[in-house]
Amino acid sequence: MRHELAIMFWRGLVLFLVLEAMLVPAVLYWPEFREVLPVIVKIAPSAVLKQLFGGLQMNDDGGAAGYVLAQQYFKACNTMGVAAAALFGMGAIAGEAQRGTLEIWLARPIPRRRLLLERWAMGALSIAWPVFLSSATIPLLGQRIGEHFSQSALLWCSAYQSLFLVALYSLTVLLSTLFNHPVRIAVFVLFGSILQFALYLVQNLTEYSLFRLVDVTRFGRVYELRAFEWPFALPLVVLLVGSLAGALFAIQRRTP
């Protein structure tokens, strides 16, 4: 367990540093960006991008919250977080099989479901805590540029973002429980995510993209409501619970 905790900490730390490195310059750039935002909305080449940039101005704070939500969640967490979900999840079981340690991992007198749950939980935490912690620094960074951001609203946004990323991570863990090649699993998940993002940017297909569930509009709503919008959160909960249940079923039948 100590081994797993250490892995969780180090992986999470790397993700946190990456997210923070993307967040700090983005927040500090806001005053300059605010000046050009109306022009950007005007010249945006497609309706999807117009909607995306227009969405930044949804609050009555001149767009600061929308801008920060877009930078932290839609841009940083949706790219780096998805990569982390694929990379952390791919080796959960398939990695053990590939390095030849699956047999000793399973040979201990500990129920397989417990082993998998522990591993899943550590991976989920290593994705979630960097999202929460880096988001918690937004109000502090906001003070540097004279903007106020609600800590509790950001907590809700972080929880929603974590739900999305952990759902994707759970799907990767399921694939890792079923198959033996971690790199192929990661490539599959990453390419699937890129495809989904590409769909998001196509005007007529944007509604069919998974990223519709975690775009600026959704985070704006969660920020305003300080609660989940369940019609959008529920599919993520179903994906998470379904993938985890599938992985727990598959691990029982897994041959070392």
Next chain:
Amino acid sequence: MPIQSAPGEIKARAVSRSFGAKQALSQIDLDLGPGGIVGLLGPNGSGKSTLLRVLTGLVRLDQGEVSLDGEQLAGDGTNVRKRCTYSPGEIGLYGEMRAGTHLDWLLRGRPREARAHARRIASELELPLKARVRSFSHGMKRQLLFAAAMGPSVRVRILDEISEGLDPSKRGAVLERMVADARSGTTILLSSHHLGEVESVCQRYMFLSGGKILRDEDAAHFRDRARRLVHLEFPALDQAARRALETWDAALGVRECKLTGTRCVIELKEPDPRPLLAALAARTSLPAPREVRFGELSLAELYRDLYGVEAV
């Protein structure tokens, strides 16, 4: 009625397992222990490792029942693995861990005393517990697995290729510890390709082939049979000579005669070869044997007879 085992026993009934089209185990029955070391022998792919994994619940059964140390194999086999220790044949360890930490990791789910005992064993085997496992040789990794398998106080140990890759002195130390453990009442199921060590420590030999038990022989019975065997090696044998060798007078006390190439192994009813040797000398139609041996049978010879290939 589910199968029942007493403390220290391993029982299996009609155990079968296939991987795709390959039948890895077919209708295996086992009644082992309590106490003693049982050698599991067979060529690669004969089903030894699969059998050991099935007994510990690591591989699911397609069919059959297993009971170990009074516990019926069920679910993912955690209940059975609590009653025994298992050391896998394939070495896959976490190189980044220190040996002592790795021992503790391997023994998670066991009592604290098991970890302390395993560390003592590892120290006696002169393993550097503070070193990272990646710096270990193949033999040292094997010893680490051995220490982990011997640490817990259980009545059944299942060891796959436990002495593979060890130098002679370490092999001796490992076998010595196993023998002492078996003397205290532990049942050890040992899979090995090293016939010499199996012959020296096991009280029973089980030969597997194609997922089936080819022969199950008690070591005492094996030695008793060896005392009644006459081995004849001829330079060449024509058809007439072969026929003559296969038809011995019952009065000579011949139980069975087996001809393989120019080699003839005759099993007698009593450990007295004199009537047979006298008759052999009288049969001038037979060529003079190049070699005559009596009262000997090594496990390697039995292995060769069973599988038709030379063993180490």
